[in-house]
Amino acid sequence: MAMTYEDMLVDLVRKDDRVMILTAENRAAIRTIPERIGERFIDVGIAEQTMVGIAAGLALRGRIPIVHALATFLTMRAFEFIRTDVGIRQLPVKLIGAVPGFLSEANGPTHQALEDLGLLRGIPSMRVFCPADLDDLVMSMPSIVRDPHPWYVRFPVGQGIQDHEPFVIGRAEVYGEGSDVAILTYGFLLREAQEAAARLRGQGYGVRVIHLRTIKPLDYEIVLHCAKECRRLVVVEDHFRTGGLTSAVSELLTECAVAVPMMSLSFRERWFQPGRLREVLENEGFSGRRIADRIAGELHGSDQWIEMPAADVRNVVPIL
Amino acid sequence: MTDTPSLHAHLEEQALRVREHIIRMSSDGGCFIGASLSCADLLVYLYNRILRITPDSIRDAERDYLFLSKGHDVPALYGTLVEKGYFPAERLSSHLSVTDRIYWHPNATIPGIEFHSGSLGHLLSVAAGVALDIKLRGGSNRVFVILGDGELNEGSVWESALTIAAKSLDNLFVVIDRNEFQANIETERLIPLEPLEEKWRAFGWTVYTTNGHRFEEMDPTFQRVLQDRGPTVVIASTVRGKGLPSIERRADRWFANFSHEERDQLLHELHGFTPATLISEPLLVR
Numbered sequence: 232m233a234m235t236y237e238d239m240l241v242d243l244v245r246k247d248d249r250v251m252i253l254t255a256e257n258r259a260a261i262r263t264i265p266e267r268i269g270e271r272f273i274d275v276g277i278a279e280q281t282m283v284g285i286a287a288g289l290a291l292r293g294r295i296p297i298v299h300a301l302a303t304f305l306t307m308r309a310f311e312f313i314r315t316d317v318g319i320r321q322l323p324v325k326l327i328g329a330v331p332g333f334l335s336e337a338n339g340p341t342h343q344a345l346e347d348l349g350l351l352r353g354i355p356s357m358r359v360f361c362p363a364d365l366d367d368l369v370m371s372m373p374s375i376v377r378d379p380h381p382w383y384v385r386f387p388v389g390q391g392i393q394d395h396e397p398f399v400i401g402r403a404e405v406y407g408e409g410s411d412v413a414i415l416t417y418g419f420l421l422r423e424a425q426e427a428a429a430r431l432r433g434q435g436y437g438v439r440v441i442h443l444r445t446i447k448p449l450d451y452e453i454v455l456h457c458a459k460e461c462r463r464l465v466v467v468e469d470h471f472r473t474g475g476l477t478s479a480v481s482e483l484l485t486e487c488a489v490a491v492p493m494m495s496l497s498f499r500e501r502w503f504q505p506g507r508l509r510e511v512l513e514n515e516g517f518s519g520r521r522i523a524d525r526i527a528g529e530l531h532g533s534d535q536w537i538e539m540p541a542a543d544v545r546n547v548v549p550i551l
Numbered sequence: 552m553t554d555t556p557s558l559h560a561h562l563e564e565q566a567l568r569v570r571e572h573i574i575r576m577s578s579d580g581g582c583f584i585g586a587s588l589s590c591a592d593l594l595v596y597l598y599n600r601i602l603r604i605t606p607d608s609i610r611d612a613e614r615d616y617l618f619l620s621k622g623h624d625v626p627a628l629y630g631t632l633v634e635k636g637y638f639p640a641e642r643l644s645s646h647l648s649v650t651d652r653i654y655w656h657p658n659a660t661i662p663g664i665e666f667h668s669g670s671l672g673h674l675l676s677v678a679a680g681v682a683l684d685i686k687l688r689g690g691s692n693r694v695f696v697i698l699g700d701g702e703l704n705e706g707s708v709w710e711s712a713l714t715i716a717a718k719s720l721d722n723l724f725v726v727i728d729r730n731e732f733q734a735n736i737e738t739e740r741l742i743p744l745e746p747l748e749e750k751w752r753a754f755g756w757t758v759y760t761t762n763g764h765r766f767e768e769m770d771p772t773f774q775r776v777l778q779d780r781g782p783t784v785v786i787a788s789t790v791r792g793k794g795l796p797s798i799e800r801r802a803d804r805w806f807a808n809f810s811h812e813e814r815d816q817l818l819h820e821l822h823g824f825t826p827a828t829l830i831s832e833p834l835l836v837r
Contacts, residue, residue, distance in 0.1 A: 256701070258735045276704035276733065276742035277671055304670060337580060337647045339656040341622070341669030506649035507580050514649040 233390065237263050239369045240297065243376055244268045249293060250376060255282045255300045257329055260386065279304045283312040283324070290322035295376055302328030302344035302385065303335075306351055317381050318354040324381050325372075326351075331385040332418065332469030333503070333511055340502035344385075349474015351383040352447045358382045358400070359447040361417035364389040367444065371398035387419050403450035409437025412526060413457035415480060416467040417443050423512065424467050426519025431526060449479050458484060458491040465494045465526055469517065472497040494529050496522060559766040565634050566595045567821065570794045572630030572643055574817045580647040581808025582655065583623040585798060589730035589789040590697060591627040592764045597695060597726070598635050601773055606637045609663055615692050618678045621699030621728060622656040622668030623806075629653060629661070637663035672705025675725065679715050682723040693777075694723045701733035704742050709754070712782075716755030721781035725756075728763065730791040734805050751784045763787030797826040803833030 234242070240261065243250045251271045252264055255278055265272045275282045279300060286296035298305065305328050306313070317324045328347055335342040351357050358380045362368040364387050375382050378400065396404050407428060416424040421442045428438040439461070441453055457464060466477045477495040484491065496517065503515050512518040516525055569591045576582040597617060598604075604614045619628050633640045638661065645651035652660050656669030668674050675696050682694040702708060715723055729747070731738055738744050748758045757779050761772040769787075776783050790799055795817055798804040809817065809831050816827035 256704070256734050256736075256741070274736075274741060277701055278704045278706060278742075280706060308670065337654040339654050339658060339667065339669055341656055341667060504649045505652075505654040506647055510649045 233366050234369050235390070236365055236369060237261060237267075239372055240264060241267050243297070243372065244271050247295070247376065249295045251289060251294050251296050253282055253286055253289075253296050253298045255279045255304065257300045260329060261299055279309040280312045283309040283326075284316055286324045287312070287316035287320065287322055290317070290324050291320075295323050295325065297325045297327060297372075297376070299327045299329065299386075301342065302331035302347050303342050306344060306347040306383065310350055313351070313357075313381075314354050318357060321356040321379075322381060323379050325375055326381070326383045327386050328383065329386040333508060333515075333517065334386075334388060334419065335505075336508050336511065337505045339505045343502050343505075345469065345471045345498050345502065346474060347383070347385070348446055348470050348476070349478065352474065352479065354381075356380055357447070358445065359384075360445050361385040362387045362444060363395070363418060363421040363442055364392050366390055366392070367395045367398075370395060371444070374398050374400065385418055389419060389422075392422065398444070401445055401448040401450055403444060403453045404442040405439060405453065406442070407432075407437075407439040409439050410461050411437040411530065412439075412463050412465055413461040414438065414440045414465045414467055414522075414526075415443055415454065415457070415476060416440065417446060417476060418469070420467050420469060420517065423517060423519045423522055427467075427522035427526065430519065430523035434523075434527060436527075436530065443476060446476055446479055449483060451483050454480055454483055455487060455489060458489045461491075463492045463494060463529070465496065465529075467496045467517070467522060470497055472499050494526070496525060559770075562592075562595055562599055562766045565599070565631075566592050567794075568634055569595055569627060569630035570821055571818060572633060572640070573626040574795075574814060574821060576626045576629070576643065576646045577807050577817070578809045578811055578814040581806060582626045582646070583805060584626070584807045585732070585791040585801065585805040586621065586624040586699065586728075586730070587626040588793045588795065588798075589791045590621075590624050590728040590763070591630065591793070592766070593697065593726060593728060593769075593787055593789070594627050594631040595634070596766055596769045596773075598631050600770065601777070602695065603692075604663075606635065606662065609637070613690065613692055616665055616678065616681055616694045618665055618668070618674040618681075618694070618696045619657055620668055620674035620678075620696055621671065621702050624697075624699070624728070625655070625657045625664075628657065628664065632661070632663040635663075637661075671699070671702040672707040675708055675711040675715070678723060679711055679718070679720060682715075682720045683718060685722055686720065692722070694720075696723070696725050698725055698727050700727055700729045700731065700738050700744060700747075703727070703744055703747075704733070712751070712754045712756065715782045719782075721779075721783075723782050724776060725782070725784040727784060727786045728789050729786050730789040732791045732800075732802065732805065736802055747786060751786075755782070757781060757783045759783065759785045761785060761787050763789035764793055795820055795827075797829055801833075804829075807831065807833075 331344040762768045792798040
C-alpha cells in the first residue's frame with residue numbers, strides 16, 4: 232500500500248523544515264494534519280485571499296507553503312493574490328486545488344473549477360500538474376516541493392488503481408501505440424479515457440492514451456509525435472475549451488504549423504449539470520463508454536460532435 | 552401581527568415538516584444537514600411573518616427579497632419553499648439527480664430562489680446592489696440576507712458592511728445564523744468572532760439579537776427591527792443540527808450522507824423517539 236496524501240505531507244514537513252501546510256478551512260483531505268504537525272499547519276478560516284497573501288509572506292521568509300483549498304475559491308477568489316503576490320515575485324508556493332472539474336459533483340457551478348487551468352497556466356513562472364490519482368500525486372509532490380517554481384496542482388481522487396511512471400516535470404505517460412486516435416487527457420479522466428480506448432480497440436481501432444500530467448510545461452515532443460503519427464487527436468478534459476489542454480495543444484500545433492484533425496471533449500459556454508459523479512459523467516458524455524461512442528461517431532464521419540461556435544451558443548440551456 | 556400561541560404552533564408544525572424534508576435529503580448523496588437544521592426555523596419565520604412575497608409574486612418588482620448567502624443550507628430553503636407552495640414536494644425526491652436542478656447549493660431556476668450561492672461572502676454585496684436600486688427608484692421593498700457565522704471570515708462581507716453603512720441602506724436587513732460552527736470546527740476555536748455585536752456596531756450597523764429557534768422570541772425582535780433605521784443586523788443564536796439530538800453541535804455532522812436506515816431512524820428521532828444510531832463515517836466535504 233502506497234503512502235497516503237496526509238502521510239506524504241507529514242513526511243515532507245518532517246524532512247524539510249521549510250515546508251508548511253495552509254488551508255482556508257478545507258480540511259476534508261487533511262483531517263489528521265493539524266494534530267500531527269502542530270505549528271507548521273495554519274488554518275486562516277474561510278479567507279482565501281488572506282491565505283495566499285500569508286503564503287507569499289512565508290515564502291519571502293524562506294518557507295515552502297503547500298496551500299490546500301477548494302479549487303474554485305483558491306484559484307478564482309484569490310486569483311489576483313496568486314498572480315500578484317506569488318506570481319510576480321515567483322515565490323515557491325504550491326497550490327493544491329480540491330474538488331476540481333467534475334469532482335465537484337452535485338455542488339453546482341459555484342464550485343465547478345472548469346477554468347482553473349486556463350487562469351493559472353497564464354501566470355508567468357506558474358507550473359501546473361493534474362495527477363490521475365492519489366498515488367500519482369503522492370509520488371510527485373517531493374519533486375514539486377524541490378522545484379523552485381510556484382505550482383498549481385489539481386487534487387485527484389482514488390488510490391491503488393494503477394502504477395505510474397516516475398514523475399518527471401514536463402514528461403507525459405503513454406499508454407498504447409495505436410495510430411488511429413491519440414487521446415490526450417489528464418487527471419482522473421485518464422481512467423475513463425483508458426476504458427474508452429479499450430472499447431475502441433475492441434472495435435478494431437488503434438488507440439493510444441497520453442496522460443499529460445503537467446499541462447505546463449507541456450510535453451510538446453509527445454504531442455507533436457502524436458500529431459504526426461495519428462489520424463486524429465482527441466483532447467478529453469473537464470475544463471472549458473478555452474484555456475485548458477485544448478488550448479495548450481492548439482497553441483503548440485499552431486506555433487509549429489502542424490495541421491491535424493482535432494476533437495475536443497470539453498465544455499463550451501456552459502457549466503455542467505450537477506449530480507452524483509457517475510451520473511454526471513454519463514450525462515455529460517465523459518464516461519468511458521460515452522467517450523468511446525463520441526470518438527467512434529467522429530471516426531465514422533458522423534457530425535454529431537461538430538458544433539459550430541454560433542450554434543453552440545444558441546443552443547445553450549443555462550444552468551443558472 | 553398577533554402573537555398567538557396557535558400561530559406559533561402552526562409555525563412549529565411547518566418547521567417540523569421542513570426538517571423532515573432536510574432529513575430525507577441527507578441520504579443517497581447527502582446534504583449539509585447540520586447547517587440546514589440550524590436555520591430552518593429562521594427561514595420558516597421569515598417566509599411566514601416578515602417577507603412580503605408569495606409564489607405568485609416571485610417576479611413582482613415590489614416584492615421583498617431574501618438572499619441565502621450561506622448557500623449550503625439550501626435544503627432548509629427548499630423545504631420552506633415547498634411548504635409555502637412555491638414548488639411541489641415531489642421535486643425534492645430528485646435531489647442530486649442530473650434530471651433536475653435540486654442540488655447542494657441554490658440556483659435561481661428554482662421558483663422562489665433569487666440568486667445562486669455557495670461561494671461564501673457574495674450575496675451581501677449583491678443584496679446591496681438590489682437595495683440601492685430600490686432606494687433610487689423610491690420603492691418600499693425590503694432586502695433580507697442570511698449569512699452564516701463561519702462566512703464572516705470572508706473579507707468581502709466586511710467590505711460590503713462598510714459600503715452598506717456608508718450608503719445608509721436602511722431597507723437592507725442581515726440575519727446571521729449564529730450556530731457557532733465553521734465547517735469543521737467551532738468558530739471561537741478557529742477565527743474568533745466575539746464580540747460580534749460590537750464589530751457590527753463599529754461598522755455603523757444597528758444590532759439586535761434573538762433566539763433563532765423560538766418563534767415567540769423572534770416575533771417581538773423582528774417587529775422592532777422593521778421599525779428601525781438600518782442598516783440592521785439580527786444575530787440569531789442557533790444550534791447546528793437543531794432538532795436531532797444525535798447530531799446537534801457535532802463538528803463532524805455538518806455534511807452527512809446517511810444510509811436509508813439511519814435516515815429513517817433520524818425521522819423517528821425528530822418526532823421525539825429514540826435517538827438514531829449513526830454508524831456512517833462522518834464526512835467532511837470542505
